[in-house]
Amino acid sequence: MHDYLRVSITDLCNLRCAYCMPPEGVEWLPHAEVLRNEEFIRLIGLFISMGVVKVRFTGGEPLLRKGFIDIVSQTRRLFPDVELCLTTNGTLLRDFTGDLCRLRVKKLNISLDTLSRDTYLSITKRDSFNDVIANIERTLSYRFFDLKINAVLFKETIEELDDFLDYFKERDVTLRFIERMPFTAETGYGSYLPSDRLIEELRSRGELSRNTGIDTNVAVMYAFKYRGTYPMRIGVIPPMTRKFCRACNRLRITSDGYLKTCLHASADLNLKQLLRGGAGDDEVRAAVVTAVKAKQESHSLDCWPDEGGCGAVVRSGSMSKIGG
Numbered sequence: 001m002h003d004y005l006r007v008s009i010t011d012l013c014n015l016r017c018a019y020c021m022p023p024e025g026v027e028w029l030p031h032a033e034v035l036r037n038e039e040f041i042r043l044i045g046l047f048i049s050m051g052v053v054k055v056r057f058t059g060g061e062p063l064l065r066k067g068f069i070d071i072v073s074q075t076r077r078l079f080p081d082v083e084l085c086l087t088t089n090g091t092l093l094r095d096f097t098g099d100l101c102r103l104r105v106k107k108l109n110i111s112l113d114t115l116s117r118d119t120y121l122s123i124t125k126r127d128s129f130n131d132v133i134a135n136i137e138r139t140l141s142y143r144f145f146d147l148k149i150n151a152v153l154f155k156e157t158i159e160e161l162d163d164f165l166d167y168f169k170e171r172d173v174t175l176r177f178i179e180r181m182p183f184t185a186e187t188g189y190g191s192y193l194p195s196d197r198l199i200e201e202l203r204s205r206g207e208l209s210r211n212t213g214i215d216t217n218v219a220v221m222y223a224f225k226y227r228g229t230y231p232m233r234i235g236v237i238p239p240m241t242r243k244f245c246r247a248c249n250r251l252r253i254t255s256d257g258y259l260k261t262c263l264h265a266s267a268d269l270n271l272k273q274l275l276r277g278g279a280g281d282d283e284v285r286a287a288v289v290t291a292v293k294a295k296q297e298s299h300s301l302d303c304w305p306d307e308g309g310c311g312a313v314v315r316s317g318s319m320s321k322i323g324g
Contacts, residue, residue: 001249002292004054004217005047008255009040010065015089016125017113019152019180033256037067039275041074043253046284048079052251056085056107060255063092069099076103083107087150091128093135101144108145109176110136113152115163140171148174148235155193158201165205169230176219176235181263195220195238202234217247251292259288261295 011029013020035043044055055075062068076084085107086100093110100108112132114120120129139145149168151157157177168175179195202208207225211233214221219235220242226232245262252260257272269291274284 001051002251002261003051004056004249004251005044005052006056006058006250006252007040007044008058008060008253009062009068009071010034010060011255012064013060013089014064014091014126015061015128017123018125019123029256033272035253035255035257035272037071037074039257039272040071040253041078042275043257043271043284044075045078046281047251047288048082049281050285050288052082054083054085056087058087061089061092062086063088063096069096069103072099072103072105085109087111089124089128090132090135091126094131094138097135097139097142101142106144106146107148108139109148109150110139111150111152112136113154113157115160115167119156119160136173140173143172146174147172148176150176150178152180153177153193153195153198154180157193157198161198161201162205165226165230165232169226169232174221174233174235176237178237179240181239192240194241195236196241198236206230208234217249259291261292265296 011026011034016025044052048055057068057072059065065071072084075082084103084105086105087109088111090110090112110132113123114129117127117129120132121127136147136149139147151164164175177195177198180192199208202222202224206227209223211221211223214233216235218239219237222234222236224232224234248262250263252263253271254260254268257270257275258268259271260268269287271284271287274287279287
């Protein structure tokens with residue numbers, strides 16, 4: 001059952017993360033090619049009518065989208081029972097936390113790959129580390145959000161693992177570490193690390209046990225007693241070493257109106273063309289059903305041994321274009 005829709009409302013981003021964009025950068029979409037607010041709302045409604053119960057807004061960086069709160073407000077007004085979520089890099093969050101709380105956007109994911117200001121600058125090419133940390137603290141102060149901190153897993157992550165654990169050990173967050181899935185032929189920042197290596201490191205620092213009660217379709221969850229004292233929630237998302245494709249319940253709409261049935265699908269459905277061509281709701285629904293039925297059984301990553309791990313090239317474009 002594909003009941004989870006991820007909606008990329010912009011391809012724009014104010015960071016330049018090496019693992020997300022190719023070294024030469026990306027060309028932003030012309031304004032006319034990006035879906036309008038009302039088109040996003042219509043598509044969200046159609047997918048909800050087909051069984052979607054959870055909508056996550058992504059980007060690019062979604063908070064850069066002019067009218068972001070308008071889109072969320074309309075969605076909440078029209079579909080009051082749908083679970084609304086947000087994934088953000090956290091740099092602009094300060095100006096939105098109040099509205100997100102008011103609109104019951106409870107599940108909030110913030111991307112943070114390092115706790116070093118210098119390393120953050122090296123990865124993102126922007127000196128925004130202090131803003132992100134301040135916004136995490138501000139978000140926690142609301143005592144409302146289900147906050148997850150998402151870190152892409154590199155070999156360098158192990159060097160900072162104690163920094164992550166020490167900083168978040170008494171904060172009400174879930175730390176999630178995501179195996180890197182390169183989206184270009186470039187290796188980008190850092191080097192690949194399988195999640196099993198992270199698990200070994202965690203076990204050397206405390207008591208780690210599976211928490212299947214809060215597993216998701218993509219995340220393996222653990223209860224972690226750091227240094228025998230601090231209870232923490234740890235998640236691992238292992239798309240490279242443990243394909244979770246059969247359990248995946250996600251569909252994606254890109255900012256320029258394509259439906260992706262898989263993050264790595266080679267064939268996409270042009271929903272924008274249907275909308276702007278005058279297609280009725282039933283016609284759009286029928287096209288979506290056809291696309292979902294044709295969904296590939298598993299992502300098609302090309303992997304090869306890389307210093308004991310796995311590297312990959314994905315042919316579906318940069319993550320900044322797809323929307324996570």
